[in-house]
Amino acid sequence: MNPYDFIPLGRPSPRQAPPGHHLLTARGGTIHARLTTLGPFLVAQQTGMQNTIVPVGQGKVIPGSSLKGMLRSMAEMVGGGCISLSGSLYSRGIYDYSPAEEPHGFAPCDDMGRLCITCRMFGALIRRAAWKGLVEPGEGQWLGSGAPRKKSFDVIVGQPKPSHHAFYVKNRKVRGRKAYYHHPDKIMVSVSAQQATYGARQTIQVRALEPGQAYDFSVRHEGLDPRAYALLLYALFLEEGLSHKLGWGKPMGFGSVKIEPLAIVEIDLLARYRRGGDRATVRHEGAAAVAHVDEKTKDLRGDTGEVMEAVRRIFRCPGPEAKWAYPSYSWFKENPRAALEEFNARERTVR
Numbered sequence: 001m002n003p004y005d006f007i008p009l010g011r012p013s014p015r016q017a018p019p020g021h022h023l024l025t026a027r028g029g030t031i032h033a034r035l036t037t038l039g040p041f042l043v044a045q046q047t048g049m050q051n052t053i054v055p056v057g058q059g060k061v062i063p064g065s066s067l068k069g070m071l072r073s074m075a076e077m078v079g080g081g082c083i084s085l086s087g088s089l090y091s092r093g094i095y096d097y098s099p100a101e102e103p104h105g106f107a108p109c110d111d112m113g114r115l116c117i118t119c120r121m122f123g124a125l126i127r128r129a130a131w132k133g134l135v136e137p138g139e140g141q142w143l144g145s146g147a148p149r150k151k152s153f154d155v156i157v158g159q160p161k162p163s164h165h166a167f168y169v170k171n172r173k174v175r176g177r178k179a180y181y182h183h184p185d186k187i188m189v190s191v192s193a194q195q196a197t198y199g200a201r202q203t204i205q206v207r208a209l210e211p212g213q214a215y216d217f218s219v220r221h222e223g224l225d226p227r228a229y230a231l232l233l234y235a236l237f238l239e240e241g242l243s244h245k246l247g248w249g250k251p252m253g254f255g256s257v258k259i260e261p262l263a264i265v266e267i268d269l270l271a272r273y274r275r276g277g278d279r280a281t282v283r284h285e286g287a288a289a290v291a292h293v294d295e296k297t298k299d300l301r302g303d304t305g306e307v308m309e310a311v312r313r314i315f316r317c318p319g320p321e322a323k324w325a326y327p328s329y330s331w332f333k334e335n336p337r338a339a340l341e342e343f344n345a346r347e348r349t350v351r
């Protein structure tokens with residue numbers, strides 16, 4: 001089965017000006033969270049050494065920028081943000097993908113006065129002007145002493161042919177945003193078995209962290225409206241049974257992580273101008289934090305539209321029982337027009 005699938009684009013978010021720097025924002029806060037890895041995990045840096053990929057900071061940290069990218073990508077899918085991360089459909093802001101019609105309302109934001117919900121939340125860079133956004137994740141700190149245990153993996157690399165439009169398009173429409181299934185317990189069939197089945201591919205050696213690592217991090221935010229706050233909480237904690245993908249090797253089954261709330265602090269930034277300003281800060285901890293997230297995200301969790309149903313199908317962890325592999329180059333060559341479903345049907349689910 002192909003390791004990725006598509007979340008339909010759904011409805012585009014309305015575009016609005018971000019709250020101005022000069023205005024007092026009414027609300028802000030900090031979300032404290034714990035991330036636990038469910039399978040091999042690696043936020044990578046390429047070393048100068050030949051074909052070896054190792055964890056950044058020996059695995060003791062997760063850069064805030066990595067967490068921000070993960071949250072933004074999830075928020076774009078769920079919230080109907082513009083197509084800013086997968087730039088392949090647009091080239092310098094101009095729609096540039098001939099196999100499918102341009103989806104309406106998803107062009108990358110190009111006007112600071114009219115930003116989609118995710119550009120308002122996570123920032124935008126438009127013709128050298130920068131909006132820094134309303135959400136800032138800090139660095140993830142590993143909980144432990146020394147450094148996390150690592151293990152070597154021989155991994156087959158090889159990207160699917162990007163020109164295989166039949167996977168990305170259905171009825172001349174873009175299928176949506178790409179996302180990877182979870183299969184942390186089946187990192188792969190052995191290298192030799194995969195090579196025998198799918199043809200020779202290049203392998204590289206990877207040093208990844210063993211499963212079960214925990215990291216604490218916090219996310220500061222300011223000036224989110226209730227809809228954006230709900231989207232942030234959903235993008236962080238998802239819902240029962242779903243997990244995130246973070247870091248290197250998503251197609252191969254790396255990077256499944258679970259995020260849970262530890263404490264949620266909300267600050268009424270205008271309270272200091274009123275009497276009784278000591279009520280300005282509210283702190284929800286443990287079970288109260290979980291209940292707070294459930295309450296704020298109940299509309300999204302109750303949404304059974306095509307976008308949310310696809311999110312539930314693809315981000316469920318563990319994913320379906322299947323043999324995971326990209327089609328080989330020879331398969332693409334022999335089946336130039338075959339759709340994703342045809343490949344998956346041929347690679348029938350196995351136990």
Ligand SMILES: [Zn+2]
Nearest residue numbers: 082109116119
């Ligand atoms: Zn945008």
